[in-house]
Amino acid sequence: xxxxxxxxxxxxxxxxxxxxxxxxxxxxxxxxGNIDIVLVAYDKHGHVTDFxxxxxxxxxxSGNIRRPFERYMEDPATxxxxxxxxxxxxxxxxxxxxxxxxLAPQLIYKGGILRSWGKRQVVALHRRFYDxxxxxxxxxxxxxxxxxxxYDLEHDSGENRYNLTQYRMIHTLFxxxxxRITLPQxxxxxxxxxxxxxxxxxxxxxxxxxxxxxxxDIIIQ
Numbered sequence: 001x002x003x004x005x006x007x008x009x010x011x012x013x014x015x016x017x018x019x020x021x022x023x024x025x026x027x028x029x030x031x032x033g034n035i036d037i038v039l040v041a042y043d044k045h046g047h048v049t050d051f052x053x054x055x056x057x058x059x060x061x062s063g064n065i066r067r068p069f070e071r072y073m074e075d076p077a078t079x080x081x082x083x084x085x086x087x088x089x090x091x092x093x094x095x096x097x098x099x100x101x102x103l104a105p106q107l108i109y110k111g112g113i114l115r116s117w118g119k120r121q122v123v124a125l126h127r128r129f130y131d132x133x134x135x136x137x138x139x140x141x142x143x144x145x146x147x148x149x150x151y152d153l154e155h156d157s158g159e160n161r162y163n164l165t166q167y168r169m170i171h172t173l174f175x176x177x178x179x180r181i182t183l184p185q186x187x188x189x190x191x192x193x194x195x196x197x198x199x200x201x202x203x204x205x206x207x208x209x210x211x212x213x214x215x216x217d218i219i220i221q
Contacts, residue, residue, distance in 0.1 A: 035053045035054075035055065035110060036054055036055050036056045037053070037054035037055075037056070038051055038052070038053055038054075039051060039052045039053075039054065051119065052119065052120060052121070052122065053110075053114055053119060053120075053121040053122070054121070054122045054123075054124060055106060055110070055121065055122070055123050055124070056124045056125075057098075057102065057103055057106075057123055057124065057125040057129070058098070058102070059093045059094065059095065059098045059102075059125075059126060059129055060093070060094040060097045060098045060101070060102070061091045061092060061093055061094060062091065062092050062094045063089045063090050063091035063092055064089040064091065065091050067089070068082075068084050068087070068090075093126075093128070093129070095128075095129050095132040096132070098129065099129075099132065099133060099181060103123075103125075103181065104178075104181055104182050107123075107174075107177070107178050107181065108178065108182075111146070111174060111178070112174075115145060115174045120144065120145050120146070120147070121145070121146055121147075122146070122147045122148075122149055123146060123147070123148050123149070124149040124151060125148070125149075125150065125151070126150070126151060126152065127150035127151065127152045127167045127168065128152070130148060130150050130170075133180070133181060134180040134181065134185065135180070136148075136170065136172045136176065136177045136180050136181075137172060137173070137176045137177075137180070138170055138171055138172060139171050139172060139173055140171065141171050143171070143173070144171030144172060144173065145172070145173050145174040146171070146172050146173070146174055146177055147169055147170070147171055148169065148170040148171075148172065149166060149169055150166070150167045150168045150169070150170065151164055151165065151166055151167060152164075152165060152167045153165070
């Protein structure tokens with residue numbers, strides 16, 4: 001049995017494949033981290049023939065969860081409907097830190113090793129997290145090196161519960177996606193120079209202007 005290269009096949013056959021978490025190492029022997037899920041394909045003799053990697057990308061939060069939960073646990077019968085969304089320290093997803101401190105480093109290290117091995121990878125994450133990323137150039141599934149599985153919670157009114165549901169699958173190349181995530185879209189340098197000039201002007205005595213050229217003059221030259 002060969003591990004399908006199409007991520008749609010991977011998702012469909014996933015339940016029939018053994019799943020393991022495993023450490024991935026760099027060439028110097030140091031660990032680049034753990035892969036969350038490894039899907040292993042093997043032959044009739046039990047020999048590994050191929051594998052695929054799945055990363056489940058979590059999100060940092062700002063705020064506090066423990067204190068509101070402790071307050072609820074003090075009197076669940078009367079506080080189960082408390083609404084603390086507008087209270088101080090209400091937890092909110094920190095997507096910016098999550099992309100810069102978690103997603104990007106994992107793509108660089110673990111993703112880079114998997115790509116050098118010729119292995120494709122899947123990244124599972126919340127669709128609202130993905131929406132905060134720059135637009136990633138999409139490719140056809142058979143060309144993809146990364147498949148992004150976007151999930152969200154959907155409310156089931158019949159059972160009055162939320163179910164984790166796959167919202168969309170997006171296929172990209174590794175380098176294109178990494179560059180879009182890690183390289184910011186720069187604004188005009190003139191705006192930054194103007195800000196510096198304004199701050200400099202505040203520090204200077206209007207009656208004794210400097211003889212040196214302004215920053216704007218330097219940029220124009």
